[in-house]
Structure formats: structure tokens, C-alpha cells
Amino acid sequence: MSGEALPPPTGGEVGPLGAAPLGAPQLSGPQVGADEWVARHGQRREYLPSWLGQAQQALDRVGWWPRLAIAAIAGAVLPMLGLGGFQLQVGIDALVIALLAVGLNIVVGSAGMLDLGYVAFFGFGAYAFALLSSAKIGAHGIHLTSVLSVPIVMLGAGVLGLLVGLPSRRLVGDYLAIVTLFFGEAFVEFTNNVAPGVLGGPNGIVGIDTIHGLGYQLTTNKSYYYLLVVLLVATMAVLRLLDTSRTGRAWRAVREDPLAAASMTIPVDRVKLMAFAFGAMVAALAGTIFAAQQISVFPTDFDTPILILVYAGLILGGAGSIAGAATGALVVMVIYDGLLRSPTDSGYLFYGLIVLAVLAKLRPWRRLALVVVATVALGFAAHAIARAISASWVAGGPQSTGLLGQALRNWVIVPASPQTAGNIGFVVLICMLIALVQLKGRWRTLLLVPTIYLASFVWETVLSANPSVTRQLMIGAILIVMMNARPQGLLGARRVEVAT
Amino acid sequence: MTTAEAAGPDIAVPVLSLAQLSLSFGGLRALSELDLTVGDCEIVSLIGPNGAGKTTVFNVVTGVYEPSSGDVRFAGQSIAGHEPHKIADLGIARTFQSLRLFMNMSVIDNVMAATYGGTRATPVESVLRLPWARREERRARELAEEILSFFGQRLAGYRWDQPAYSLSYANRRRLEIARALATKPRLLLLDEPAAGMNPAETHEITELIGQLREERNVAILVIEHDMHVVAGCSDRVIALDHGVKIAEGDFDTVANHPAVVEAYMGRDPEALAESG
Secondary structure, three states: OOHHHOOOOOOOOOOOOOOOOOOOOOOOOHHHHHHHHHHOHHHHHOOOOHHHHHHHHHHHHOOHHHHHHHHHHHHHHHHHHOOOHHHHHHHHHHHHHHHHHHHHHHHHHHOOOOOOOHHHHHHHHHHHHHHHEEOOOOOOOEEOOHHHHHHHHHHHHHHHHHHHHHHHOOOOHHHHHHHHHHHHHHHHHHHHHOOHHHHOHHHOEEOOOOOEEOOEEOOOHHHHHHHHHHHHHHHHHHHHHHHOOHHHHHHHHHHHOHHHHHHOOOOHHHHHHHHHHHHHHHHHHHHHHHHHHHOEEOHHHHOHHHHHHHHHHHHHHOOOOHHHHHHHHHHHHHHHHHHHHOHHHHHHHHHHHHHHHHHHHOOOHHHHHHHHHHHHHHHHHHHHHHHHHOHHHHOOOOOOOHHHHHHHOOOOOOOOOHHHHHHHHHHHHHHHHHHHHHOOHHHHHHHHHHHHHHHHHHHHHOHHHOHHHHHHHHHHHHHHHHHHHOOOOOOOOOOOOOOO | OOOOOOOOOOOOOEEEEEEEEEEEEOOEEEEEEEEEEEEOOOEEEEEOOOOOOHHHHHHHHOOOOOOOEEEEEEOOEEOOOOOHHHHHHHOEEEOOOOOOOOOOOEHHHHHHHOOHHHOOOOHHHHHHOOHHHHHHHHHHHHHHHHHHHOOHHHHOHHHOOOEHHHOOHHHHHHHHHHHHHOOOOOEEEEEOOOOOOOHHHHHHHHHHHHHHHHHHOOEEEEEOOOHHHHHHHOOEEEEEEOOEEEEEEOHHHHHOOHHHHHHHHOOOHHHHHHHO
């Protein structure tokens, strides 16, 4: 048969669903509008109902670049509100992690490679900068101006990224994760054990120059804060430009389906290597600023805890979204490093989360009111009974101070020696939480009241007294809540898993 | 360059020619000594029962598998064992039997991703948005829009920024064809383009295949089980069974060929009794 035997491509045949024939000129009619309306259904469902959804939509109408500008201005104004030394240091740490998360987003979010050795590039940047800016090498040391040393370190990290990527580029999924994790640990071991005369072993390198060059020298924390804001915004801008170019599309195509990408002219291996190199360069940039601000580097600075924080930020913010990665990292670090260190601040966060969850999830209003009244009543009643039995049962007083402490004083029971009771309470609380998940309807509501009270008891007796443990638990809890409420992360786009 | 044996009058130089192509996986012979040509702007259908080796032919041509022996020539140049992305660059594009779209990318990005090989801007040039990098990007977008417009209402403008996963099944198949076209192919390999489509959509696909050849000057090698499509669009039909070519010719000849009937239906029991 030849081509002429084809039925003529005119509009004679209309399918059962009113489908327009192919190649027909763009028709306009009511069903087109309906079709579009149906097709946009998913988009509309992305938004929350009521005014919250409208606010979301309004925010979405603001373009990416204006939003970045607003965020930059907010970042610049923040220190003028009178941040103390501690807050400023939290801000600096948060910005360093945000820079790392934005770089990791290239590898994990865009190119879809689970790189667990990412922190090694951060460490490489810090150590390389330290060597170029201290008395470690040569008789008088190299005190290279930062205008040169930072770009040199970044280029070196890019090359290192290529070298690590070269053997790893054919690995996918679990294998890539474990191989890169080895690389990350190898870096820590390397700095701990190799050439202690230069790298300093566990004692690290101290006496590193601050960022200097062109006649300027950055010494104050405030100047580092501003430098990091500028660098973060600039990096985000560059990565946005890259993300919307052919390179960014190729990264995402390789993430989605490497075989299909290769069949569509994309050189998969080279594209993966580029992602590795760019990620490494951003990590090294963060490393140089980190080293200069700390004036010292130690192997433990580049171990797994940092990796966990960067990943927590990336996932919380939404992998694949540049703004999400930065926002997530800032949120995680401010909560983890800032709020969860002081009992009162972390108390506000803890009770705030409980109140928010109860407000958001409990319906109808009658049930919500019932739970709130019952919980408050239960607390005062339990406190009064405990005091009647023995004054020592309530002699501890809550860990929280200030207004929160005042409010809780006659509500939550804190014994004079809270440790044992708190530990038992913690185990019981876990059991009650599991029961809460299993129960349905009325029984769940009923159990919710003592659970909230017990949670408060455990918080005031043991949790807030051990911030180093509690903040890990809290970050875990926040991630669990996030996964249930918004799996795509704060600013991430909804994704479907593709089964192949 | 081999000459086309079963060429029609309008076919001069074969775009694709497989010569004595064999592929084995261990002891399993997936293809054996297969000869196949596709002429310029010709539409050839590849039919055969499940497991006959049809998709394997595609995988060898696109470089997913390296042939055990024999040669694959594209416009006279041997491409056996080349990397898939280089073969795609030369001008062979394909769709997949089980859809392999970039599901979490927008419709337009799916198509634009396939322009990678046709564009040159390095990451640095893209970030600096140099004038010619901008121009190249604009041209890629125009190409994508033009290709999507080819599908009319189905992939109309309001869908371009929606993620591919939000498309219906039939539209996903269309988008895969659109994506393949964005590589500017000379040869298009369609793997069961009408699978899972209703009769109206199947009819559309048949028309579309003809239109693609007329308007975009591509040769098309299509695997299809739906005989309406095969009858409606092919210049020539090739039947495979167990990796061996069992018949070749126009649709009627192949459809009535005893070997083809046997491959699909099994042997006539009476004939078996006679021969046995």
C-alpha cells in the first residue's frame, strides 16, 4: 500500500468523545474550554481551600526573580533588627548549610543521583582554602588573596567532582549511595590520618586567614553574614539560569529516564559528570567561607551530621527546587541550631507544633473545643491531685521559663527529681502514640487528651533538659509530619514515581 | 552500501539497512541473520507475534544493544555499537512500547530536552545568556512549539506547562512522538504507537503516520499489532518470528503468507496430520 491510499486527513471522522481529528486547525468551542478546565483540575487541587489557597495563588503569581529579590532584601534587613552574636552565628551556619543544600540540589534534585559523599567536597573546599591561607605550607605559608584562592579552590573541587564522578557515573541508586558514602568517610579518615604535619590530624588547621583581598578584610560576623547572603543569592541566580537552560533540562531528563534521555540525543554520562562537578564547586565555595569564618578546620566538621542536616533541609524544602533547598536548609538550621538550644524557645516550638496540629487536624469544631478544654482541665486536676498527695511531686517546676513557664507552672506535674519519672513517661508516651495511630474515631479523640498531657510532662521533665538529643528527635518528627502533610516538601513540585 | 532489494519504485537510497544482523543473549538467539532496509521517506511495518524480536531490532538500531554479528548502516554509515545518544544525533529517533516520557517534566520541556544534541551552548554560555545562546534557546522553543502544534488540539498550548504525568494515555503516546520529532530525525522508529488506544485514536495515529512522512520527510519503521494501522499506512510489511524474517512485501501478500498465518495462528492441524 502506498501513502495515497490513506483516508484524507479532513474533519469527517469525529471520535465518540468528540475528539477533533488530528492536524485540524485549532478549533474553539465550548468543549475545548471544558477540556482545558478538566485538564487544569490537577493544578487547582494543588492549592489549599479557602483564603489560604488564594494567598498561595497570589504568591505563585509573583515570579521567581522578584521572589529571590524579596528574600535577598529580607536577608539583608534581618541583622538590622538587632540580632545578637548568637543569632548572627546561627544565621551564618544556616546560610552555609543553605549554600550546601542548593549545591546538593543539582546532584540529587536535578540529576537524581543519591550522593552521600557530598560533604567531602565541602571539606575539600575548607581544607584547600585553609592550606592556601595559612602558615602550613612552605616556610612562611601561602597567604594567597581570597580573590584568587576561592576560585582556585572551586575549580579544584570541580576537577575532584569529575574524578569522583568518573567511576561512579555508571552506578545508580543504592550502589551510588553506598560508594559515595564511602568517599565521604574516606575524606574524614584522610584528614584525620594522612600527613599530620600539614593537615594537622584530629587537631585540624588553625590560624587560617579571614577572607581578604583588594584591600578589604572581613573580620566581623556581620560581614560574613552579608557575604554569605550575597553568595547564596548569586549562586541561586546562577543555578536558576542553568536550570532553565538545555543543561538543566538534560539533568532532569537523565533523572527521569536515562535510557529515554540517551535516545533523545542526551549524553547521559557527560551530563551526570557535569552535575557532580557543579555540585562540588558550590560545596567548595561554602567550605572556603566556612573555614575563613571559623579561622580553623577540623575533620569532625565534615562528618555525617552535616550531611544529615543538608539532606534534611533539601528534603524538607523540596528536592528539585532551588528556592526549596535554600528555604528548607534555613528552616532546619534555625530550628536545629537556634531554637532547639534554649529550653524556652524550643518549648514554644514544641507547644506551637502541638497546637497547630490539633487546630489543623481536629474537626468538627465541637470536638476541637472538647479536646482543648479536656486537656487543660486534666492538667490542672492532675496537678492539684499530685500536690495534695505530696508536695515533692510538683516541686520541680517546668524547664520553660518566662510566660510559657508561668502558664505551665500549675498545669504540668514536674517532680523534684524528674529523671526517672520522665524516662518512664517517655516509654509510655511512645506506646500511647502508637495506640493513637491504631485507634479510630471516638477512642482516638479520647486518648488524644492524656497523650498531649503526657507529651508535655515528658517534655518538661527530660526532653527539654537534653537539647542535643531532643533536637534530633524534633527534626525527625518535623520530617515525618512533612512527609504526611506535603511529601513534595515546602516549595517542591508534586512528583510521581515512575515504575519502569 | 547495500542496495534495497524489495524497494518500491520511489525508493533509491536506503536510510536504514541491516545486513545479516544477529544478536544472541547467551544461548538465546534473539535475531538471526536479519536483512532489512528502509528507504528514504518509506513507511515499513514490522509485525510478528510477541517475542518475535521486533523491539530487539529497535534496540540494536538505536544502540541499546550491540549486535553479535552483522552490520547496521544508517544512510550508508555503519552505526553498529555506537552510543545511543550519538545514533540519535545522527538522525534516528524512537518511541517506546512502554512509554518512557520524562514524567515529572512539563510537556514543553519533554520536547525541548530532545533538542540537546541539536544545540551547542555550554553551561557557562547558558548562564551568561549570551546573545547566540539565547537565540539557540529561542529556536529550540519554537521548534518544540511547532511540533506540538502539529498535534493540534491534543497537545494545545495550555498543556505545555503541565507535567507530562497529567496527560491522558493517548496524549502521552502523542507526546512521545513529538519528543522524538524534536531530534529532527531522518528515520523514526515507532514501537506500537496505537497500543492501548481506542478505535478513533487508532485511526488518528494511522493518519498521523502518513502525515509525518508527507510533512516532515521522515522514513518510518513501525512496530504494530493493530492490522488496521499496518494496512492503513505501510508501503511495505516485514514479518518476524523467533528473530527470523519470515515474509516481506505489501500488506496483502504478507498477511496471507502461510508462514505468517502459521506464526500467528499455529499450524493447521489437518496440514500437520498430512505432513506428519
